[in-house]
Amino acid sequence: MxxxxxxxxxxxxxxxxxxxxxxxxxxxxxxxxxxxxxxxxxxxxxxxxxxxxxxxxxxxxxxxxxxxxxxxxxxxxxxxxxxxxxxxxxxxxxxxxxxxxxxxxxxxxxxxxxxxxxGAVPRCVPVETKRNQHGERSTTVVVGTERVLHRGKWRSVEVLACPVTWYPxxxxxxxxxxxxxxxxxxxxxxxxxxxxxxxxxxxxxxxxxxxxxxxxxxxxx
Known part of the structure; x- marks a missing residue:
């Protein structure tokens, strides 16, 4: 004081x-x-x-x-x-x-x-991350599937997305x-x-x- x-x-x-x-x-x-x-x-x-x-x-x-x-x-x-x-x-x-x-x-x-x-400024960050031997990676979730033509064949592939949030x-x-x-x-x-x-x-x-x-x-x- x-x-x-x-x-x-x-x-x-x-x-x-x-x-x-x-x-x-x-x-x-x-x-x-x-x-x-x-x-x-x-x-x-x-x-x-x-x-x-x-x-x-x-x-x-x-x-x-x-x-x-x-x-x-x-x-x-x-x-x-x-x-x-x-x-x-x-x-x-x-x-x-x-x-x-x-x-x-x-x-x-x-x-x-x-x-x-x-000094707080909202930043767009992943909701969740995981760490392995290759480092830290953002967690992804499946949000749908798509049909794609690959080497003359149609295949179903998962569409992945990374959920994000604002922090703070x-x-x-x-x-x-x-x-x-x-x-x-x-x-x-x-x-x-x-x-x-x-x-x-x-x-x-x-x-x-x-x-x-x-x-x-x-x-x-």
């Missing part, structure tokens, strides 16, 4: 300016923040599941800033990291909900970006890149929520985001 410049001060200390991906990796990978997902509520129950919305409501009700959100007594996790985890847990269904929250946290904990299959399949590449874009939109939502909430005491959230479509030529981004 690359630290960015330091700006501002909080309680006499300088704030670290970080992009949202760096913040997530710091919270989940370095500070070991845990993703506490909201419990299912009955339809008749009002209110939000615990997430950034809940923390913001509590802050508004008190008219003050809640230091660190849901910081647990005795916890070694930084309060800012717990606020970040709460923001991720609050991802709405329109941004992937609980499933995306888990994915965002797991990727951040591993320090990874979703695999969007960089275009749908596989499209799915991987669609998943990356969904992850990017989730990060964008978390970033906007952290900025709007203003509850991080020692971190300044910058506008920096990963590229939305890194597979496009630079001039198209």
């Amino acid at each position: 690359t630290m960015q410049r330091r700006i501002g001060r909080s309680g006499g200390r300088e704030k670290r300016a970080l992009g949202v991906q760096a913040i997530l990796e710091w919270a989940f990978r370095i500070e070991k923040a845990q993703l506490e997902l909201p419990e299912r509520r009955d339809d008749e129950e009002a209110g939000f599941g615990f997430g950034l919305e809940y923390v913001l409501l509590q802050r508004a009700a008190l008219g003050c800033k809640i230091d660190g959100g849901r910081h647990k007594i005795g916890s070694s996790t930084h309060p800012d990291a717990e606020v970040v985890a709460a923001a991720v847990a609050g991802l709405p269904d329109s941004r992937g909900g609980i499933r995306m929250a888990i994915r965002v946290a797991e990727l951040a904990r591993a320090g990874l970006t979703p695999d969007w299959m960089p 399949h275009p749908g596989q590449i499209e799915g991987a890149r669609r998943g990356y874009e969904d992850w990017w939109r989730a990060l964008n939502w978390v970033r906007d929520g952290l900025v709007a909430g203003g509850m991080l005491r020692e971190i300044e959230v910058t506008v920096v985001l990963p590229k939305l479509q890194p597979w496009l030529p630079r001039r198209c981004q």
